[in-house]
Amino acid sequence: xxxxxxxxSVWGLTILVLAVMFLYRSRLTRDEEDQIFLDDSFSxxxxxxxxxxxxxxxxxxxxxxxxxxxAVATLFVIGYYIMDVFNQFK
Numbered sequence: 730x731x732x733x734x735x736x737x738s739v740w741g742l743t744i745l746v747l748a749v750m751f752l753y754r755s756r757l758t759r760d761e762e763d764q765i766f767l768d769d770s771f772s773x774x775x776x777x778x779x780x781x782x783x784x785x786x787x788x789x790x791x792x793x794x795x796x797x798x799x800a801v802a803t804l805f806v807i808g809y810y811i812m813d814v815f816n817q818f819k
Contacts, residue, residue: 736806743802747795754792757784 760781 733809736809740802740806743795743799747792747799750788750792750795754785754788757781757788 758781760777
C-alpha cells in the first residue's frame with residue numbers, strides 16, 4: 730500500500746476524532762449556565778451545573794491529547810511535502 734494514502738488516512742482520522750471530541754464537549758456544555766447560586770433554594774440547579782462541569786473536566790484531558798496528536802499529524806504531513814519539494818529540486 731502506498732505511503733501517501735495511508736498518511737492522509739491517519740491524518741483524516743485524527744482530525745475526525747478531534748472534531749468528535751469538540752462536538753461532544755459542546756453538547757455537554759450547551760446546558761451550562763454562567764450564574765452564581767447564592768440561595769440554598771437553587772441547590773438542584775447548583776448540583777446539575779456541577780455535574781456538567783465534572784463531565785467536561787473528565788473529557789478535557791482527552792481533548793488535549795487529541796489536539797496534540799492532530800497537531801503532530803499535521804506537522805508530519807506538512808514536513809513530508811516540504812521534504813518532497815526539496816527532493817524534487819535535487
